[in-house]
Amino acid sequence: MGYQPIILQAERDFSVSPGALWDLLANTDQLNREIGMPYVAYGPVVVSADAFYREAGARFLGLFAARWREYPFEWVRGERYAVLRVFEAGLLDVFHGGMELRSHTDGTLVRIFAEVTPRTVIGWGMARLMGRKGIRDTLAFCERSVATRNSGSDSPSSPPSRVSPVDRDRLDQLLAALRGSRLSERLVARFARHVVAAPDREVLRMQPFALADGWGADRTAVLRLFIQAERLGVLYHTWEILCPNCRVPHAEVATVGGLPSRVHCDLCAVEYDADLTQNVELRYSVHPSLRPASGETYCIGGPANFPHIWAQQYLLPGAERAVSVTLPAEPFRVRALRVNAVCPLDPDPAGPSEVAFTYRDDGWYQMRQRFVPGPVTARFRNETAHVIVAVIEQVQWNPLAITAAQVMTLPEFRELAQAEVRSAT
Ligand SMILES: [Zn+2]
Incomplete structure (x- = not known):
């Protein structure tokens, strides 16, 4: 009989904007290094009809070697992200974790969550220990960084925890x-x-x-x-x-x-x-x-690696998902990763705040869409028999x-x- 998933989460309030916390947490490469996660060796992208992932491997606590399939992060810029990792063998079976930001009058509420399904009793113990530590260390990293920021210091946001020496x-x-x-x-x-x-x-x-x-x-x-x-x-x-x-x-x-x-x-x-x-x-x-x-x-899959992508969504065959994202008045486009089918998404003050994108075997059914700048609901529908990863991305290159x-x-x-x-x- 398999193990039940272990569900861990914690929330904390910070007196800064969601944007400031997003900049800290979306940089998952920096975050993972700061909270003491091991570095990761990534393999090539693997795409089949029912999956789209990258092979990855790391050694945890210097002891446990693990290999997993890393599925694309899903996110809405400034609001939330999550990643799914499915382990091939060993102590753990599945990890799904990420964070959510909720803005309120005095600042932002951060929720960090992890759902870990172990495969063995040692995995059960390790998942609880490492999951709790990861959440605690992530919030501590936010606290240190926000404190540095609020003190008006222009020193780097993180303390010199992993800094090589200078001659x-x-x-x-x-x-x-x-x-x-x-x-x-x-x-x-x-x-x-x-x-x-x-x-x-x-x-x-x-x-x-x-x-x-x-x-x-x-x-x-x-x-x-x-x-x-x-x-x-x-x-x-x-x-x-x-x-x-x-x-x-x-x-x-x-x-x-x-x-x-x-x-x-x-x-x-x-x-x-x-x-x-x-x-x-x-x-x-x-x-x-x-x-x-x-x-x-x-980490190579987190949102900060793709700052021009405002939302990324994994869509199984037949899936229908709505994504709410706040878009500024500039040209965007919707693209399916890998196949690179594109549908332009242009700002228009008279445009709708709900936009549909239907993916078929020959690409996006819509030729071009418009949106009214501000909160927009994008309704994705995958009518093909294979997985697609859809993104809403800025057209303009990084200035x-x-x-x-x-x-x-x-x-x-x-x-x-x-x-x-x-x-x-
Ligand atoms: Zn590319």
Whole structure:
């Protein structure tokens, strides 16, 4: 006889907006690392008529190796998310967990939940122990981060729990050199704090414009600082080629000259071109000689990995689901992952607040839909005999990404190009 699921949950109030908590909790890669979950090895996407998942494996508590099928996260941006993991063998059978945010006049109520079905008596004990600990640690992470935020400090949101050490001598040399340039003292100091105290993942694959916005600094000044820091040998840049559908990077090269002309995305099952004006992005990482940051992956499926997707929904054959999501006045589209069938969803003040999307074997039945900006109910219906994963996504690309074409218009690009020539020799 099988075990009953163990249902665990906890709620807590925070005096911040749902958006602030969403930013913390939707970044499941950071969250899992912060609450002491193990890093995960992911396999390719597996798609059949009745399932759509990724193989995954990890070692829990350094002892229990587990392999599972990870189904796509389901979410509504700013409101809730959940993930289903079905274990192949061993202590656990099924895990379903996630969170919900409810806004009220004084702030936001967070509910963290987990439903774990064990397969053995040890699994039963472990599920209770780890489930409770996971929920407690998640809420504690929110509390620490909200406290940092409310104190007005611009230190990284999380305490330096998993931060690799910085070579102090090298950092001092860097700061002296940067201060000798035309950069502002305040900006150099902010950059130094980030390099020293941010978690490992946040000093790898950095987006200079996103950091500039977070620091309240000028974007070009931050990019100039990064180019200088690279010249001093403490940062290095890479070009990432993002899939035009899912916007996940699938190739990373050191020089523009090294860009492959075509790249394959396994999530979307497409081949695509590297387009310098659109999907080739500039990122910076801290050089291992300054700080040996490790870029292990803790979660690749959470909402923060796909910030342009406002809602994602898993639909079994014949399923009908309604999703309520608040959409701003900008173009969206509905897409079925993998098959990439698309239906445009355009803002229109005279449009409806309820919109239907019917999926058939030849794609979306609707040619184009309109919505009135604000709360919208999307009614999905899967009329095919196979699973689909439907998303509502922004059409506009991330304005924080620096594309190759943008960089080439800056005078500083010459220095970057020289760095590429140096690294290529
Ligand atoms: Zn893709």
